[in-house]
Amino acid sequence: MTVYFLCVVLLTMGLYCLVAKKNIVKKVIGLVIMDYAVNLYLIIIGYKKGGVAPVVERGMNSAMLERFVDPLPQALVLTSIVIGLGVLALMVAMCIRIYERHGTFDMSQISKLRG
């Protein structure tokens, strides 16, 4: 239970960083922290205490199969990391272009558009 709680704390920290920081690079870091908190959450869902890698070998009995951790969340996390990488690359590229146009990373000096 504690570990889920810590995971949500990490998510909230990322959200706080995203909302409170003015520097857009720090905002990007906050978003990455959120992303990793969710990846961690997915891994924790599939984990069990004393679990082993889910690789089936010859001569394994059902008691051994019981000890496998759930492999599906790991596959999800791999996909999610790749997606996160794509988003991160786009965000950093946009940060660089924003710096070229505005000469600053400070959101309070950039914002002309007000939703």
Next chain:
Amino acid sequence: MNPVPLFVAIPLGAAFLIPMLGIWWKKSGEALAALSTATLAVMAILSIGSTAVAYHMGGWAPPVGIALVSDGLTVLLLIAVNVIAFLCIIFSLKYMTAYSGLPKYYSLFMLMVAGMNGVVVSGDLFNLYVFLEVASIASYALVAFGTEADELEAGFKYLVLGSVASVMILFAIGTVYAVTGTLNMADAAREISTRFSGAGAMNPALLLAAAMFLMGFSLKAALVPFHAWLPDAHPSAPAPISAMLSGVVIKSLGIYAICRVFFHVFGFDPNVMGSVILANSMIWLAVLSIVVGGLLAIGQWDYKRLLAYSSIGQVGYVMLGLGVGARVLATGGPRSLAALAILGGLFHLVNHAFFKSLLFLSSGAIQHATGTRDMKQMGGLREKMPITSAVTNLAALSISGVPPFSGFWSKLIILIAVVKAEHYVIAGIAIVMAFVTLAYYVKVQREIIFGSVRGAVERAKEVPAAMYVPLIILAIVCVGFGLLYPVFGYRILEPARDALMNSAEYVKLVLG
């Protein structure tokens, strides 16, 4: 052969080939994008009236394998997405010549279409997330495509908020997996309906997942209070992209996903305790969107910004129909009333997709001809650009709910359903805001179309045929949906409504 996987494979293949061929062949983007979107549009129209099918990827039967599902609701969205994508590509051929890096533009465009089609046909929660990200990443890049100061800022804002939404959606998917042990939507629906129905409160983990889903998808659909990115992103994007974003992206990534996940996976049923809370929050989001979007639209002088705020309000109407339908189902009211409300919501969804993309494309045509989108510098467009003015007028009448155009009928159905469900205050708000919609479109007509020729309009010329032909086609669709409801309503809308209301049938379709 089953055509469902092709809706994802064709645009994905085109998106891959365009930049490859673009090295040797300058026009690869235009040619391949037009060809593939035309094929997709024809395929989508041909799939009207087809029986619902579930396709199993690689022959693995669900819940092990990935399922692609095509039912009535899917067909409705596929038609809207692919027809509008085709018309936007045709419009782009001329409009986008002012930009550089065109193969990249068409490649990203096709990726966006692939992502949206993927979201619509996916029968698997995680697959839905992946396609949602494909469509979102492509649209972040497309909003910032001009790479000027404003576009980058709007793109960055959209990117950050959209990524937060994606994180929330992934968190919710993880929670649903933890509770049900499956990612297949039909299987999860069966688990939830068998294990968590009956007396007692909804499982708190599922309620958390539902809240996260609602927040994430509402952010993608730009419902108030999650709308902050939309009024910046839509005006900054090139006109065909604004048309796609407002017309179909916010609907397929937001509204459709809400429908599929809440109606099918969670299910609105009197036996499930949490479902009334969910339905109520849908109605509240809808009412807030209608009021805030409508009121903020009145004060805008930037034409595209006005249209963007109007999108928020109109998506609110779509949500209102669906939310009231969901509430009637959740409280065990008459199913015929729920059916009416949901039909109204879906009808407004399609209508709004067509007339809002028409309005955004016409705003692009006006900007192309006059070089501005400031309404104070325009006037008397009717004399200089008769065709664009006529279609803009028609779309404005349609969206503001003037009979006999399509927008009138869909708003009427929603309002009748809301009144019959005895939400009198909400019905009153919706009627007042319908008049507000009319008010700001009258402002558009007065400032841009009628009056004496002034400002930037003086040197404007009618746009070339490649730009006005898509506008005319969209205008015909808008009128046709209003007048020919009996023809298309029974073939497209009612199967969609029935698919949305029968969760059990969806489970049977996918799991066999």
